Amino acid sequence: MEHAHSAKQPNYLLIAIYLGVLTVAEVIIASQFPTAAWKVPVLILLSFGKGGLVALYYMHLRYDSRLYSFFFAFALFLLAIPFVLSLIVLFSNVPGAGHGVTGGG
Amino acid sequence: MSSSAHTQDPRANPAGAAVEQAAHLETGHGEGALPTAMRLDSRKMGIWFFIASEVIIFASLIGTYIIFHGKTPPEEGIKHLELNVAATMTFILLMSSFTMVSALAKIQEGDRRSMVRYLIATAVLGLVFLGCQAFEWSLLFGEGINATTNIFGATFFTLTGFHGTHVFIGVLWITALVLRATRGTGFSVTNNMAVELGGLYWHFVDLVWVVIFMVVYLI
Numbered sequence: 001m002e003h004a005h006s007a008k009q010p011n012y013l014l015i016a017i018y019l020g021v022l023t024v025a026e027v028i029i030a031s032q033f034p035t036a037a038w039k040v041p042v043l044i045l046l047s048f049g050k051g052g053l054v055a056l057y058y059m060h061l062r063y064d065s066r067l068y069s070f071f072f073a074f075a076l077f078l079l080a081i082p083f084v085l086s087l088i089v090l091f092s093n094v095p096g097a098g099h100g101v102t103g104g105g
Numbered sequence: 106m107s108s109s110a111h112t113q114d115p116r117a118n119p120a121g122a123a124v125e126q127a128a129h130l131e132t133g134h135g136e137g138a139l140p141t142a143m144r145l146d147s148r149k150m151g152i153w154f155f156i157a158s159e160v161i162i163f164a165s166l167i168g169t170y171i172i173f174h175g176k177t178p179p180e181e182g183i184k185h186l187e188l189n190v191a192a193t194m195t196f197i198l199l200m201s202s203f204t205m206v207s208a209l210a211k212i213q214e215g216d217r218r219s220m221v222r223y224l225i226a227t228a229v230l231g232l233v234f235l236g237c238q239a240f241e242w243s244l245l246f247g248e249g250i251n252a253t254t255n256i257f258g259a260t261f262f263t264l265t266g267f268h269g270t271h272v273f274i275g276v277l278w279i280t281a282l283v284l285r286a287t288r289g290t291g292f293s294v295t296n297n298m299a300v301e302l303g304g305l306y307w308h309f310v311d312l313v314w315v316v317i318f319m320v321v322y323l324i
Contacts, residue, residue, distance in 0.1 A: 015203075020196065023192065030322070030323040047319040054202060054312050057206075058202050058304075059312075065145055068145075071150075072157060072160070075157035075161060079164075080164035081164070083164055084167065088171055
């Protein structure tokens with residue numbers, strides 16, 4: 001059973017290096033291209049990449065029961081993200097986005 | 106799981122068979138593992154439920170920051186943030202995630218001494234992170250920005266303060282693991298669930314910082 005578990009373990013140092021490289025990329029993009037139109041989507045993608053690496057390999061979701069992944073993914077993608085998007089839409093001043101707290105819409 | 110692993114007849118003694126089965130559930134569950142209908146360790150399920158609830162909490166705080174982002178003039182808010190300090194904090198926390206997962210890997214190989222070293226390194230990195238956060242806060246206080254100054258201050262300090270509290274609790278948790286590891290009731294190849302649970306919490310705290318770093322400092 002120990003061997004089976006050892007065989008499943010990824011190269012954690014390599015994952016750490018990937019995370020570091022992604023972080024460096026984020027900092028470069030944010031500091032060198034502050035007004036670029038593609039900045040926000042690229043940063044979001046990079047953050048998802050980093051988060052994915054941590055969740056899949058450090059938190060072992062890649063190797064554990066799919067039920068744990070379900071709990072986490074459900075909370076994140078079906079509750080948290082829609083909740084945040086709803087808050088942003090409801091309380092922003094974007095014209096036509098709804099009745100904002102500050103009177104927009 | 107092979108039937109030869111069971112000495113109890115599930116039909117004659119379902120409770121005894123369930124307890125026996127629990128001992129074979131996932132590695133590291135040697136002691137105290139409670140069987141569940143889904144054949145998973147109840148402690149690990151519990152921590153994942155807890156993490157799911159924490160996802161909601163942090164999502165609401167991050168969402169609030171996003172909503173009010175831009176309501177404060179940059180020169181009274183985000184312009185005062187130091188990207189270099191935040192990037193350093195990010196690297197520190199990522200390194201601490203590496204040391205934490207390495208600690209778990211070491212005890213799963215039976216190397217208790219290395220596990221303790223990695224746990225101590227994780228706790229130290231956590232404290233360094235908190236020190237950097239205190240330094241960043243002191244810079245903002247020196248420029249007249251605090252939680253009551255404006256909307257940026259209120260949302261920034263609430264979000265980072267809440268996260269920092271979680272880091273501090275994580276440091277205490279890891280310290281408790283170190284103390285337990287150095288005493289008689291330490292960990293082993295078959296008994297390391299507590300390390301894994303602590304690791305899950307710590308990695309989640311790191312995950313949240315990844316999002317905070319992007320939302321607050323980069324965008």
